[in-house]
Amino acid sequence: MPSQGSMRPANPLKRPRQDPVSCQFCRSKKLKCDRQQPCSNCATRGLLCHGPPLSQSRATPLPEDANNASILARLKRLEDIVIGSSGQAAPDVPSALPTRANSTLACLSPASEYEEALHNLEETATGEENWIPSGTRDLEFQILSAQQMSHAPGVYQSLSAKLPHFQSPLKSVFLPPKDEASRLLDYYVKYVDELQHVVFMPQVRKLMDTLYANVDQGLPVGPSHVALVLTILASSASLSYHHSGDGVILFPPSVAVHASLVWANSALEVLEYSRRTTAGGLEDVQASILMAFLLFHVEGFSSRSRRLFAGAISTARDIGMHRLDATPGQSADSKKSVDPVDVEIQRRVWWHVVATDWLLGLCGGPQEGTYFVQPNHFRVNLPRNIDDKGLIYGRSLVEEPLSKPTTMSYYIQRIKLADICRRVVDLMPLSGVSTSVDYQQIIALDAKFQAFFDELPTFLKVDEKSRHETEEIMCHSPQLKIQRYALGMIARTRRCKLHQPFLIRRSVESHYTYSRDISINSARCVIRLKRQVEKELDSVYVVNVKLHGVVYHVFMATIVLVMDLCFNKNEGNDDVRKSEVAEACTILEEAASQSCLAREFLQSLMDIMRKHKVHLHHQSGEAAEDPHPGQGLPGSEIPDIAKVTEPEETRLLHSFFPPQDNSQNYLSDFDAIWKDYVELGPNMDVPEWDNLFSELTQGSQIP
Incomplete structure (x- = not known):
């Protein structure tokens, strides 16, 4: 009589591990996930949504031969890691900077499952349950032309009709009409973007269309989206005061000056509101970078601009940008669910923050001789040398040689220079x-x-x-x-x-x-x-x-x-x-x-x-006295x-x-x-x- 034990699992006390139904970000932040790819929480924050697609939530058991092949494949990958079969760094990249990985290791072993579980447990205390309700500082957005805004204070505070018994302050933020905003965005692309290229214009235009549509319909809008748009408008207006571009005057000088001041003040207010009421997102980082750049040009690298820059680094870490190419628990399948364009944009933003941090370490001021971001404390591949017009959703990214000029040529060399400055600071x-x-x-x-x-x-x-x-x-x-x-x-x-x-x-x-x-x-x-x-x-x-x-x-x-x-x-x-x-x-x-x-x-x-x-x-003694x-x-x-x-x-x-x-x-x-x-x-x-x-x-x- 055959033994009944042969029909049982090897370990009858071990229950099969249930596949996670929420993405990694929602699990770590204790948010409700809609289980889409990407989910709404990650989409609104501009994050990579790491989690198995629904279609793969119940994988078909592998036959014995396939299972053996899988084990052999895992062993081969482990041997490659131990032996160190990865290639040498590219000659045109400083040795301290990471080279681009050719593949992403699939996290299939029990050890990686343990690390993922441990990571999720350790992040339990970093949930996004706010003690202070977000409604205590509510914002509403109104459309007001730059000419009309010449007599407006920028952020108008009144009593909210939504919570009259609490007498909660309601702050009104003024946006220009969409046609004015579009002209200012075009001006930004042509005259301002070239030294702080941290936004992808097709995304910004789509974001602006959605923002104005929601404002017109009275629907909720993301504060980080508003902050980014306002920062771009303020930057364009500030330069147009000095330079009209192709001879087309956007606004009279006095109107441009006041509009820039109003929009900049409003952007700072909305950024602060976003920081206090949301988990942060890519647009928060972008808006902070651009606002710090604008403030530098009008008041120097002041304490306010330094705090904005430090906030950009903190938010970037909060949303996991420093682990963009080495996320715990990220499988090859989950990475395929994210478009390469979105990944590349985040690489650009992260490296812009890092390069600025290292450059400022070799610059006079209270931050001299220091920097925030340690090179061993992040894993993000260098941005590719590729034009913006080559960033097309749904297509593979084709990188150009460094000898060919692209949108990123200057920024790649800026990263190399920043790495030298970091070495000087260390010495x-x-x-x-x-x-x-x-x-x-x-x-x-x-x-x-x-x-x-x-x-x-x-x-x-x-x-x-x-x-x-x-x-x-x-x-x-x-x-x-x-x-x-x-x-x-x-x-x-x-x-x-x-x-x-x-x-x-x-x-x-x-x-x-x-x-x-x-x-x-x-x-x-x-x-x-x-x-x-x-x-x-x-x-x-x-x-x-x-x-x-x-x-x-x-x-x-x-x-x-x-x-x-x-x-x-x-x-x-x-x-x-x-x-x-x-x-x-x-x-x-x-x-x-x-x-x-x-x-x-x-x-x-x-x-x-x-x-x-x-x-x-x-x-002389007289002078001394x-x-x-x-x-x-x-x-x-x-x-x-x-x-x-x-x-x-x-x-x-x-x-x-x-x-x-x-x-x-x-x-x-x-x-x-x-x-x-x-x-x-x-x-x-x-x-x-x-x-x-x-x-x-x-x-x-x-x-």
């Missing part, structure tokens, strides 16, 4: 002056900068020969003009930052000559690039507004040239060096009529110079713009945009100050110069 101590760092390590890092310049595609190089060879390319891809100058200035300023601690020590330690030569040549190149970009672009206004970072880079180049002139006086060619300083000052003077940042740079420069004169050794040290100094009669009384409306406008008619008065005695500075500078000791450089760069950065 340089936070204590400032580095006497403990091996100088050979500085030379090795400088070699990486040089290799970066040498390996750039020809269309992103700024030398005369490369510019001449790529004239035809610029006709087809005009955005590359401004991108190559932006990349060149950012890279050279960061290279100066590497050598800055050793520049002024050249006068006492001759073996730092290399640092002095690199710093001076990089600073001179920044000045040349500024003049060259003026020739290639259509107006100085566009140069200083679109490339607002130009002001910062020229400012840093000026400091390097002045420090060298004052400390390394035995280098000769004093007349030439003084003329270089004068030219740099002239650039700042020209920009001051259009850029509030330029004016702030000049003001801080003059304030610091006055401040540090108290340390000069040959200052003067109870009003600011009086009688060259340039002391220059007015303090921050103290000028203005009407409330003018003050609000100037908080985002400066007036354009006072540069001559503001810089009336600038030459006298520089003359005094150059004459007295050599009497300051090295630590005082370090303090001067540190204070000048505080709060003056480009992302």
Whole structure:
């Protein structure tokens, strides 16, 4: 009689494992999943929906031969992992950056099931059950033209009719009519998007259509969608105030200024509302990036813009963007359910955040010497070198070689530059002056900068020969003009930052000559690039507004040239060096009529110079005893713009945009100050110069 045991399962106490019915995101956040692919929760947040399709929820048992084949396949994959059969990193990608995986390992083993269960249990406490109800800060959206909005405060607060017994405040956010919004979006695509390309325009246009349709019908709208649209509108209006584009004036200047201020204020309000009431999504990250970029251009890398950027990183992590290509429990089948276009857009956004973070680590300010994102703490493939027109839903993505210009050419090189900056941050101590760092390590890092310049595609190089060879390319891809100058200035300023601690020590330690030569040549190149970009672009206004970072880079180049002139006086060619300083000052003077940042740079420069004169050794006794040290100094009669009384409306406008008619008065005695500075500078000791450089760069950065 045959044994009954042969008819039983191997382990009768082990019940078959029930397949999950909800996607991974809904399970981890304790949300109700509609079990679609993708589900509504993931779709509204722009997330990848990881979970088995319904059609595969009850898989047919495999026959014995197929089961054996499956086991052998799993063993082969494990052998490949242990032996390390993956290919080497591509030669054109820095070793610290990830290479693109050729395949995704299917999570089929019991160990992976255990890891998935453990991961879900650990995330139980991160659910989205809000203690504060979202209705306590309700928003409503109204349509109001830019002309009508000239008398509107931006976010209007009243008492909600929905909850009269609670007297809950109702905030009204004003959107322009759809035709105005469409014109502003077209303007954004043509003139603003080229330096902060973190949105996919077909998606944005579809999002805008849905947003306006829902507002017209009184249906709910996603706050992150509204925030993204408002940020784009504010960015377009802010630039159109200075530059009308193809000669078509979108709005009168005063209307454009006020509209930009209203939309920016509204976008900040809606972003905060979204942060407090939702789990966040891709649009929250995009809106935060664009708003931080806009705020930088009108107020510098202020604490507000820094918080926005930090919020973008936090939200990106919350929605799992840092694990985009290594999600626990993600199978090959579940990845196939997500369109490659959506994955690629998220890769672009994530790497834009990471590159900005690393670049800011090598930039003056409170964040200098630090960064948020560790390279070992995320797994996201590098974005592909592919044009936006190649991103077509339902089709495979075909990547172009790096030698071919695309929408992503600039951003891929920006990532490589950021990786070098991260290495510099890791080496340089936070204590400032580095006497403990091996100088050979500085030379090795400088070699990486040089290799970066040498390996750039020809269309992103700024030398005369490369510019001449790529004239035809610029006709087809005009955005590359401004991108190559932006990349060149950012890279050279960061290279100066590497050598800055050793520049002024050249006068006492001759073996730092290399640092002095690199710093001076990089600073001179920044000045040349500024003049060259003026020739290639259509107006100085566009140069200083679109490339607002130009002001910062020229400012840093000026400091390097002045420090060298004052400390390394035995280098000769004093007349030439003084003329270089004068030219740099002239650039700042020209920009001051259009850029509030330029004016702030000049003001801080003059304030610091006055401040540090108290340390000069040959200052007269009368001056030292003067109870009003600011009086009688060259340039002391220059007015303090921050103290000028203005009407409330003018003050609000100037908080985002400066007036354009006072540069001559503001810089009336600038030459006298520089003359005094150059004459007295050599009497300051090295630590005082370090303090001067540190204070000048505080709060003056480009992302």
